[in-house]
Every structure is written in C-alpha cells, then in structure tokens.
Amino acid sequence: MFENRTIGLALTVPAALFAAALFILPVGILLSEAFKGDNGFSLMAYVDFFSSPRNQTVFFRTLKLAGLVAVVSAVVGYAAAFCIVSLPAKSRGRMFGLVTLPLMISPVARTYAWLVILGRTGFVNSMLVNMGITDTPFRILFTETAVFIGLLQLFMPLMIISLVSAMENMPRDAIPAARILGANWFQVFTKVILPLTREGLVVGGTLVFTGSMTAYITPAILGGSKVLMLETLLYQRVTVANDFVAASVIAMILIVMAFSANVLLKQIATARRTRV
Amino acid sequence: MNRVATWAILGLTLTFLIGPFLIIVIAGLSAGDSLAFPPQGISLKWYIKVFTVESFQASFAMSMFLAIFGTLAALLLGIPAAYGMARYRVPGAEFVRLIVSSPIIVPGIIVGLALLRYLVIPTGVSIALALFLAHTALILPYAVRVVSGSLDNLRVDMEEAALLLGCSRMGAFWRVVLPNIRGGVLAAFILGFVTSFNQVPVSLFLSGPGVRTLPIDMIAYMEINYDPSVAALSALLAVMSVGIVFAAEKFLGFSRYV
Numbered sequence A: 001m002f003e004n005r006t007i008g009l010a011l012t013v014p015a016a017l018f019a020a021a022l023f024i025l026p027v028g029i030l031l032s033e034a035f036k037g038d039n040g041f042s043l044m045a046y047v048d049f050f051s052s053p054r055n056q057t058v059f060f061r062t063l064k065l066a067g068l069v070a071v072v073s074a075v076v077g078y079a080a081a082f083c084i085v086s087l088p089a090k091s092r093g094r095m096f097g098l099v100t101l102p103l104m105i106s107p108v109a110r111t112y113a114w115l116v117i118l119g120r121t122g123f124v125n126s127m128l129v130n131m132g133i134t135d136t137p138f139r140i141l142f143t144e145t146a147v148f149i150g151l152l153q154l155f156m157p158l159m160i161i162s163l164v165s166a167m168e169n170m171p172r173d174a175i176p177a178a179r180i181l182g183a184n185w186f187q188v189f190t191k192v193i194l195p196l197t198r199e200g201l202v203v204g205g206t207l208v209f210t211g212s213m214t215a216y217i218t219p220a221i222l223g224g225s226k227v228l229m230l231e232t233l234l235y236q237r238v239t240v241a242n243d244f245v246a247a248s249v250i251a252m253i254l255i256v257m258a259f260s261a262n263v264l265l266k267q268i269a270t271a272r273r274t275r276v
Numbered sequence B: 001m002n003r004v005a006t007w008a009i010l011g012l013t014l015t016f017l018i019g020p021f022l023i024i025v026i027a028g029l030s031a032g033d034s035l036a037f038p039p040q041g042i043s044l045k046w047y048i049k050v051f052t053v054e055s056f057q058a059s060f061a062m063s064m065f066l067a068i069f070g071t072l073a074a075l076l077l078g079i080p081a082a083y084g085m086a087r088y089r090v091p092g093a094e095f096v097r098l099i100v101s102s103p104i105i106v107p108g109i110i111v112g113l114a115l116l117r118y119l120v121i122p123t124g125v126s127i128a129l130a131l132f133l134a135h136t137a138l139i140l141p142y143a144v145r146v147v148s149g150s151l152d153n154l155r156v157d158m159e160e161a162a163l164l165l166g167c168s169r170m171g172a173f174w175r176v177v178l179p180n181i182r183g184g185v186l187a188a189f190i191l192g193f194v195t196s197f198n199q200v201p202v203s204l205f206l207s208g209p210g211v212r213t214l215p216i217d218m219i220a221y222m223e224i225n226y227d228p229s230v231a232a233l234s235a236l237l238a239v240m241s242v243g244i245v246f247a248a249e250k251f252l253g254f255s256r257y258v
Helices: A005-033 A044-051 A053-085 A089-104 A107-118 A121-132 A144-168 A175-182 A186-198 A198-213 A217-223 A230-241 A244-275 B003-027 B047-051 B052-088 B093-104 B108-123 B127-154 B154-165 B169-180 B182-199 B203-206 B214-224 B229-252
Strands: none
Touching: A005 A044, A005 A244, A005 B052, A005 B093, A005 B127, A005 B229, A044 A244, A044 B093, A053 A089, A053 A144, A053 A198, A053 B003, A053 B154, A053 B214, A089 A121, A089 A144, A089 B003, A089 B229, A107 A144, A107 A175, A107 A217, A107 B214, A121 A217, A144 A198, A144 A217, A144 B003, A175 A186, A175 A244, A186 A198, A186 A244, A186 B108, A198 A244, A217 A230, A230 A244, A230 B108, A230 B203, A244 B093, A244 B108, B003 B229, B047 B229, B052 B093, B052 B127, B052 B182, B052 B214, B093 B127, B108 B127, B108 B203, B127 B203, B169 B182, B182 B229, B203 B214, B214 B229
16 A cells, blocks of 8 residues: 555655755765865875864864763763662652753853853852952863863763663662672672663763764853864864865864764664664 | 762752753843842843844844744655655665754754855855755754654554545545644654754854844854843743743653654
C-alpha cells in the first residue's frame, strides 16, 4: 500500500532540496575557500593559520576550556544525578524539570546574569568589599574564569540529563549489592556506577564539549576581545580584517569536531541498541 | 546517602543553575542608572522602559516573525518529509535524513556567514529573507525529528483501513494521520519557536540597518549602555520562555515528545 516510490520522493525531496540549497551548498563553498591555492588545491591556509601564535593560543584555549567544562560538569553532574535518582518519584520529576528549565531560556539572558554577578559593581565584588575582604574590586570579567563559569552554567544541564537517564536504567539493586559485599563508596563508584553509566557520560560529555567549543555568546560577553575562543575569533577575523580564509579554516575545525562527536554519539547509541 | 547531603548537593547545583535568573530579575528592579547588584533602590522603571525602546520593539517583532513563520515553514517542509520517510519506501532515505538533519551539526555562525557571502551579496535578496530561510533550515531538523517520533508511535492499520474504505491518500492524511500526530506537531512548533527565538549565532552576520533579531539587538545594546534595561528585558524573556514551556508541559505533556 505504501510501495509507491514517487509519492515517497515527492514528500521528502522538498525538505532535502531546501536543506541542500540553503545549507550544504553555501557552507560547502565557504569551506572550500581555504583549500584554494595559486595553482589549485593547497593546504597553505591551514599552515598559515596554525603558524600564528595568537591562533594557536585561541585554538588550545578553546580545547582547554571545553575540556575543563566537560570534566567539571561530569563531576558535579554525577553528584547531582545521583541525588536526583535517589529522590522519591514525585520530587524526582520536579527536580528534573528544574534542572532542564535553564535550557529553554535565552542564552543571552543566561550569560547576562553573569555580567551582573561578576562585574565590577556586581554581586561578588560588592559582597567582598562590604565584608572588608578587599578595597578594590577584583577583575573577574574578561578572564578565562568568567568564560568557564558561564559555559559551565550553560551546558551542565545537558550532562545532568544524560546521567540521570543513564542512572535510571541502572539495575536497582546493583549499589546495595556492592555495599553488602563490602565495597566502599569509592569502589562502588569506580566499579559499579561508572561502568553502568558510561554511555550516559559519553553522551553528556560530547554534548557539553561540542556545545562549549562552538559557543559564541558566552566568550563574546564574558571574555570580550581578551579571551577569544574559536567562534569569537572567527567573528573578529571577518568583521575586523575581512579575512574569510581564516574564517573558513575555523569553520572547518569546528565542523570536524562537531561531526566527529556526532558520529561517536551515534555509534555508542547503536552499540547500546544491539546489546539490548 | 543521607538526606542532608542529598539536599545540600541539589541546593548548591540549583543555586548555580537557577540563582543567576533571580539575580537578573532583581537587578532589573533597580532605581539607579547603572547596572549593580544589590540594586540602588527599587523601581519598575527599567521594566517599563524596555517597552519604549524603539530598537527593541522592532527587533522583538522581527524575532517573533522569524520564530512563528520560520517554524511554520519548517513544519510545512518537515511534516511531509517525516511522513514520507515513515511510510513510503524512499530511495536513499538515510541520505535524505542526513541532509535534513545537517543544520544541527554545522555551527550557526558558519551558516550565517555562508548565507551572507553566497546568497545575500551575490543575489541581492534582503537580509530579512535570508534570516527567514536560515531560521527555517535551522528548525527543520527538530521538526522532522519530533514529528517522526510521533509517526513511529502511530499504527499503520488505521491509515490502511481508511484507504481500503475508499479514502483518498490526501484524505487519509488529513483525517487520520494529522489528528493523531497533533500533539507531536504542536510540540515541534513550540520547540522550534523557542529555538528560533533564542538563536544568536545564525543571525550574527545576518543583520543590517533596521533588521536585527532581539538577542542580537540586546548584545549590541549592552556593548554601548551599562544600564539595567537588558537585565529587565532578559528577565521578561526568561519568564516568557518558562511560561511557554510550562504551559506546554501542563496541557500537552511536552517532555513526552521532545
């Protein structure tokens, strides 16, 4: 009854054409710009890009911050997810809702809040001055710390969500069993919880890592031109220097990272399905 | 683990995740002229002022337009695509799925730049149109994914029964399929709306004189001004998104679909 290929094609082709024409084609042309040399194909743009110390700094800073955000949100995420799962069903649902709530709110609003908290006349500094700890406000904004805090708040919910669903799928009596058999909490974590929630950790970690890598708003507002990350560098190269080749190189780096993370996710997801 | 430790950990985590919103709500209530926390005096003047700033009015209208019509356009393309892939034998279905979902993998800033350089500049189409197309493409993957999820839960026999009883294919879709995936379509609309409305990177390069989305306008405003109006506006927007999602959850069971 649904064998007709023509109808199937007629239904799907418009969407595919739209995405191909507006997405794949323009982005493809943009990416190809960095491979153009004087006589055909060339990788010089990449060599040039990575030979600049500033670009190297930005590249490694982006990797470092994204990695750090992923690790810290995993540590906090495990504690939080463990607590959420141990709650009775009703408050568990509510707590889960509260954790996911920030994801629905504009990232500009979420980042702006940190401007209020970390600024010269912000919450942290006025508290420190009032308590007599310091006379001159600290400079927290426009440092890597500020960007780190902003990214952590932005992406941690993704980690908690992944870990909560992983822990909900864990056999109920695994932890009590390990405890009865004499394992201490450290052993329970490394030998029971960690192996059983590994997939959730990888999913959450990938989401947090790629999210932080490709973030624009947080480094733009909390880091400014002092703490550039790859996306803010891309924006700056285009608007300040009209340097589309550098933009193309950065675009390629970001897409390759995001794509490999996505492939990794898919593989883990399918590995899970075949086992069950 | 004991209860005190559990609630201490959850309390700290929630303070970190949600506390900042309470702070912007309060910072927006300031009576002073510069952003500070704790605020200097209490007044509603910044909450009132944001409604009178002309650029905010224009960019809010733009963002609303993009979120509503971009999502509708994405559904118009996405529902048939999801339906086609769920029911019919589509040659290269996996390839189609990959193409349609590609906007999720490519960072928005790159899409915006590519569209500016290879669509707006050579063909001279307006930036508003480019923004509309970009937002549609961006929402398309979500529309296809959420609607596909609903279709997977819908049994084929009802449709087959309708067809056997003489219903046309169009008729079967309108009278049998669509009413049954209504919840999924609505959930896709809400998800698309919120995603588009909050979207920044795609719109970063796609802005021109008088054509700006609200988040871009807020960033531009806070680069020049250091008053609490962006705090007030952020608080209002946060309340709006939370309200939409809360209502969707209450009346629709939103989280079932997403």
